[in-house]
Amino acid sequence: MNGPCPASMESFHYPIIESARCFATTVTVTTGIDEPTTFQWDRLTVSTALAFCLLVPALSVxxxxxxxxxQFHISSVIAALHGSTFGVGLLACGVFGVRLIDWIGRRLTVALAATMILTGVTCFVLGPAWPITLAGTAVSGTGSALLVMTLPGVVSDHHGEHRAQAFAAVNAAPAVAGVVFSLVIGTVLGAGWSWRPAYLMLTAALGVLFFTVARRVQAPTGVRQGTFSLRHFRDRAVLVPWLHIVHAVMTEFTIGVWSVTYLRDVGGASAGSAPVLSAVFPICMFASRLRATSIIRRLGAATTSVAFAMAGLGAAVMCFAPSLGLKVAGLAVVGTFGGLLYPMAVDRFYQRAQHTMDSVSLGAYAAMGNGVAVTIGPLVLGVLADTVHLRWAILVISALAFLGTLSQWPRRAFTHR
Incomplete structure (x- = not known):
C-alpha cells in the first residue's frame, strides 16, 4: 500500500477521523530519518498535532x-466568501504547492504556513471592515492549504508502518480542539461579550505552543520522482473519481460552514447557544469516521450511496422540522453520514488513478478537488440564501445528496440475492 490511502475499500481498516481530508495528500517517500519501531508521542509527533490544531481557528469562520x-451589514454571498478562501488556497496549493515544498523543504513550508495562519486570523479578528477580514481569511486559508498538503507526508514518513496509529492520534487533537473552540466562542457570545478577544487569544495560544515545541524539530526529507503536471485531467481514470471528490466535499463541507448561522437565523437559537449546538456536526463526523470500518463492513458496496441518502435526509429534516431540537438532530445526521463521503471518495480516487502519477501528484489533485468544492459550495448556499432565504437554501444539500445516491448506487446491488 503506497501511503495511508488503502488500495481497495476492503482494506479500509484504519480509523478515519475529522481531519481525514488530509489523508489525500499523504505520500510514502524515502527519508533520512529513522522510523520509530512503535508509535510514540515524540517531539515531531506532538508538533504535527499542534500544527493540525492551527487549522481550527483558520477554518472556524x-x-x-x-x-x-x-456587524458589517453584508450579504450572505460576501459572508460565504470568508469560508471559501480555504478552497481558493487549496486550488492554488494544488497547482503550485508541490513546487514550493520541493523548493524550500517541508520544515520551512510548515513554518511559513503557520505564520500565514496566525497573520491571517489576526487580520480577520481585528479587521474594521469586511474587505480586511476577507483578506485575512485568504491568507489564513492559503496557509491552511499548505499545512494540509505538507503534514500528512511528514507523519507517513516518520512513522512508517505505524502511520495508521499516528494519523488517528494527531488528528484527534484538532477534532477535540474544534469542539472546544466552538464551545468557548459560544459561551462568550452567550455572555454578551465580543467574540474577538477570545478568538484571538485561543489562536495565539495555539501558535505559541506550536512554535515552542517545533522550533528544534527536523522533519523527514522526502525524495520524489518526476514533475507535477495537470495533463492527467485528460485521463478519464483521473477525472471521474476526481469529480466524485468535488461532489462529496460540496455535500458535507458546505453545511458545516453555515450550520451556526442556520441554527440561529432559522432554528431560533441564541447567539450563544448556536455555536454550542452546531458542535454536534464535527462530533458526529468524528464518531462516524472512527466507526468507518464497521459501517463499511455492514453496508458494503452501497455505503457511499446510503451515506449520500442519509445526509440528504438530514438536510431535509433541518429544513422542514418545526423545532430547534429536530433541526439539530438533522444536522447530526448530516455530520454522521456526510463524514463518510470524503474518505471513501479519496479511496476510490487513489485506487483508480494511482497508476497514472506519483502519490505526491495524487495529493495535489485531491487538494484541487477540495478547493473547487470548498470554494463553490458555501458560495452557492450564500447566493440561494439571499434569493430564497437560508431555510430553503439548505435543500441544495439534499439535491446534491440525491444525485450522489443515484450516481453511487452499486449497479450490482441486487445481484446474487
Whole structure:
C-alpha cells in the first residue's frame, strides 16, 4: 500500500477521523530519518498535532459568520466568501504547492504556513471592515492549504508502518480542539461579550505552543520522482473519481460552514447557544469516521450511496422540522453520514488513478478537488440564501445528496440475492 490511502475499500481498516481530508495528500517517500519501531508521542509527533490544531481557528469562520453579517451589514454571498478562501488556497496549493515544498523543504513550508495562519486570523479578528477580514481569511486559508498538503507526508514518513496509529492520534487533537473552540466562542457570545478577544487569544495560544515545541524539530526529507503536471485531467481514470471528490466535499463541507448561522437565523437559537449546538456536526463526523470500518463492513458496496441518502435526509429534516431540537438532530445526521463521503471518495480516487502519477501528484489533485468544492459550495448556499432565504437554501444539500445516491448506487446491488 503506497501511503495511508488503502488500495481497495476492503482494506479500509484504519480509523478515519475529522481531519481525514488530509489523508489525500499523504505520500510514502524515502527519508533520512529513522522510523520509530512503535508509535510514540515524540517531539515531531506532538508538533504535527499542534500544527493540525492551527487549522481550527483558520477554518472556524462559520462560528462567527452571523456576527459578521450583523456587524458589517453584508450579504450572505460576501459572508460565504470568508469560508471559501480555504478552497481558493487549496486550488492554488494544488497547482503550485508541490513546487514550493520541493523548493524550500517541508520544515520551512510548515513554518511559513503557520505564520500565514496566525497573520491571517489576526487580520480577520481585528479587521474594521469586511474587505480586511476577507483578506485575512485568504491568507489564513492559503496557509491552511499548505499545512494540509505538507503534514500528512511528514507523519507517513516518520512513522512508517505505524502511520495508521499516528494519523488517528494527531488528528484527534484538532477534532477535540474544534469542539472546544466552538464551545468557548459560544459561551462568550452567550455572555454578551465580543467574540474577538477570545478568538484571538485561543489562536495565539495555539501558535505559541506550536512554535515552542517545533522550533528544534527536523522533519523527514522526502525524495520524489518526476514533475507535477495537470495533463492527467485528460485521463478519464483521473477525472471521474476526481469529480466524485468535488461532489462529496460540496455535500458535507458546505453545511458545516453555515450550520451556526442556520441554527440561529432559522432554528431560533441564541447567539450563544448556536455555536454550542452546531458542535454536534464535527462530533458526529468524528464518531462516524472512527466507526468507518464497521459501517463499511455492514453496508458494503452501497455505503457511499446510503451515506449520500442519509445526509440528504438530514438536510431535509433541518429544513422542514418545526423545532430547534429536530433541526439539530438533522444536522447530526448530516455530520454522521456526510463524514463518510470524503474518505471513501479519496479511496476510490487513489485506487483508480494511482497508476497514472506519483502519490505526491495524487495529493495535489485531491487538494484541487477540495478547493473547487470548498470554494463553490458555501458560495452557492450564500447566493440561494439571499434569493430564497437560508431555510430553503439548505435543500441544495439534499439535491446534491440525491444525485450522489443515484450516481453511487452499486449497479450490482441486487445481484446474487
Amino acid at each position: 462559520g462560528v462567527v459568520l452571523a456576527e459578521l453579517i450583523d
